[in-house]
Amino acid sequence: MAELIKIYNENPSEKEIQKVVKVLKKGGLVIYPTDTVYGLGCDIKNTSALEKVARIKGVKLEKANFSFICEDLSNLSEYVAQIDSNTFKILKRNLPGPYTFILPGNNNLPAVFKKKKTVGIRVPDNAISQAIVNHLGNPIISTSIKDEDEVIEYTTDPELIKEKWDKLVDVVIDGGFGGNVASTIIDLTLEEPVLVREGKGSIDI
Incomplete structure (x- = not known):
């Protein structure tokens, strides 16, 4: 049974x-709020937790396109290869914000992602996810929790999320109602930015 933990975005309780x-x-799975939709995540350094998330999503771990939730841009150099000043300016201008930026990965990526050439980086404009990463000391991976309902793509009510995910995760954070539009994904590994998916973030970057 998942534990439902109420945390306020305005002033996240350190204890919670x-x-x-x-x-x-401990390798647990957590559903948490971002500045877009609720995400399912775990510690990127815990392989068995990563495998659990991949199983839930029905993908092979080494082929999974999970994004890394970072606290701010200072986390970047740990997992991202050197980027030019133009790319950095785009990141600085738009983060924190509702974007996933695809960037070239470096050799520090967790072993299971070593074959990947790129990494999706997210810095949500959300105090709860930022506080989690800050206290954990490294990024968490993130994947959106889609709904099977044909009308509603994303569940926005934390209590309904808990009902549905109760047996699959350890914690559901109630950070209030979430959004129902995912992040905008932009690939910055090529000469010009390429829009992969239009979401909440403006495509005019």
């Missing part, structure tokens, strides 16, 4: 954040 971090460090 630490509770979530403890679960992540």
Whole structure:
């Protein structure tokens, strides 16, 4: 049974954040709010947790396109190869924000992602996800929790999310109603930015 933990985005309780971090460090799975839709995530350094997420999503871990939730741009150099000043300016201008930017990965990527040439980076404009990453000390992976309903693509109510994911995850954070439009994905690995998916973030970057 998943635990539903209420955390306020305006002033996240350190005690509750630490509770979530403890679960992540033990290899637990957490559903948490971002500045777009609710995400399913785990500690990127915990391979068995990563495998659990891949199983839930029905993908092979080494082929999974999970994005990394970072606290800010200072996390970048840990997993991203050197980028030019123009790319950095785009990131600085739009993050934190509702974007996933695809960037060239480097050799520090977790072992299971070593074959990947790129990494999706997210810095949500959300105090809860930023606090989790800050206290954990490294990024968490993120994948959107889609709904099977043909009308509703994303569930926005944390209590309904808990009902549905109760047996699959360890914690559902209630950070209030989530959005129902995912992040805009932009590939910055080529000469010009390429729009992969239009979402909440403006495509005029």
